[in-house]
Amino acid sequence: MDSNITNEINILLLGETGVGKTTFINAFANYLNNDSLEQAVNSKLLCLIPTQFVVTDVDYQVRQVSFGGDNNENFDSPGQSTTQQCRAYCFTYDDKNTDHKILVRLIDTPGVGDTRGTDQDKHNLDHVLQFISQYEVLHLICILMKPDEKRLTNSFEYCLKQLLSYLDKDATNNMVFVFTNTRPTFYKPRNTPALLKQVLDQLEKQTSGARILLDRHTMYCVDNDSFQYLIAVKNGINFEADWLANYELSWQRSVDECKRLLNYVTVGQSRKPLQPHRIQNTVSINETRRLILALSKPLLNITEDIVNYLAELDQLKADITECQDDIDNILTNLRHLDLQKSSFWSRLFKGKNNTVREREELVKLLSNKTDGKKSKESSLVYIDNLIQMLRQEEDTIMRSMAKFALFLKRNAITVWNDSCDEHIRKQRTIIKTSNKSTETIRDELKKWTAIRERYSFEQSVLEKATAMGENEGIDISVEHVAKLIPVLYELKYTGDEIREQHRQCMAHNDQQIKYELVQVIEPNESR
Structure with missing residues (x-):
């Protein structure tokens, strides 16, 4: 230069x-x-x-x-x-x-x-x-x-x-x-x-x-x-x-x-x-949007799993509560629950060494034949604690989503493009009236249908999360957004799954937008 x-x-x-x-x-x-x-x-x-x-x-x-x-x-x-x-x-x-x-x-x-x-x-x-x-x-x-x-x-x-x-x-x-x-x-x-x-x-x-x-x-x-x-x-x-x-x-x-x-x-x-406009501000906005959309499906899936886990635990509590104090009746009523093969235990504790001990501890509590009453009480306390921790993790996940979305609303010019749905509808109309082959039209309509479904899902996630953040008066900065990610990763029961799902989504996005970084080009003089 x-x-x-x-x-x-x-x-x-x-x-x-x-x-x-x-x-x-x-x-x-x-x-x-x-x-x-x-x-x-x-x-x-x-x-x-x-x-x-x-x-x-x-x-x-x-x-x-x-x-x-x-x-x-x-x-x-x-x-x-x-x-x-x-x-x-x-x-x-x-x-x-x-x-x-x-x-x-x-x-x-x-x-x-x-x-x-x-x-x-x-x-x-x-x-x-x-x-x-x-x-x-x-x-x-x-x-x-x-x-x-x-x-x-x-x-x-x-x-x-x-x-x-x-x-x-x-x-x-x-x-x-x-x-x-x-x-x-x-x-x-x-x-x-x-x-x-x-x-x-x-x-x-x-x-x-x-x-x-x-x-x-x-x-x-x-x-x-x-x-x-x-x-x-x-x-x-x-x-x-x-x-x-x-x-x-x-x-x-x-x-x-x-x-x-x-x-x-x-x-x-x-x-x-x-x-001048600091580019990091705009980059942060879009990294946050990518983060929300990358985590939206995994987090919604995880919260749905938590609901299912809680239902299983509630049923387990009911089964234990209905049992007489003697351990034989407890084991008889719980025999059909094969804890080590239950969808709850296999999905929630998959690959988690620390939670294997917890699962084994509950099995041990339920198998204590020396004191049926104590076994029943200890098991119920254990399950209540587990339910409480899962609900806390569900609350942390939903609050994080709300904070992410509210950050976008307060800092982005617009959170989403509300004219996208009409744009997609018109593109589908153009395709339907084109002179292309029936097979080509079918394939192109299928592509645009998938785009519309994904757009509708993403808009719904952002709208609901933003409303939750506004109702609770949440305040959040760029620095706060960055600090939320490790908090999600460290959740005891769902953190590993969040980390992996996030890694997969972001890796896919990065692959989609990979490009050759072109160096600054000086003008060539030409006649």
């Missing part, structure tokens, strides 16, 4: 598939390094990332233009996110406002709304979080959008809420909206801000104050067409002469907006630099 660099700016780019993030990255670097289109035509281009598009030349011939080459980009699958994995692209910028040489790091991400489904979106966003965790801060979280969405479609709402569900509330201070391709809307957003405000106002009410402002400081308008025009000209493609003036204006407008965006970070609204 250049030793003269005095500052770094990390910018995370998020957006719906097809909104133009990849093109924006190249355009952004070249806008900041070339004040005019004429200067850019006579200079070498900064190629941070490959670009491919189609244009029609002056002779109405369709020409395909490619700029760079990289297997991280997928140009051959319509509807799928073109960017296949996260990657950071860096370039330097001489900031005349501060007289500093700044390293700008643009973090490209896979798009949201991938046609492969909500599972792919989750996979992509988990991948984003793991990638950005290598940095300490983000200065800007840029959500790229089209300027003229006609109505609040489910796709629009789903993509926006899916992005916001992964962010910490503090990140709202660093969120901005960049509208691409704004030349047709006179370099201003048209319908999109009004639709955007509907969703953001709704979120603010649901989350008790997660406010995302929409004003001149948080909205920026650029146009990718002038950059594509530049690439086409560099590749020898001719256009009508009177087009040049339009693209010169487009270039100048985009230069001004990109500089204004960086000034928002370096100078701020009141001549104070914008405070």
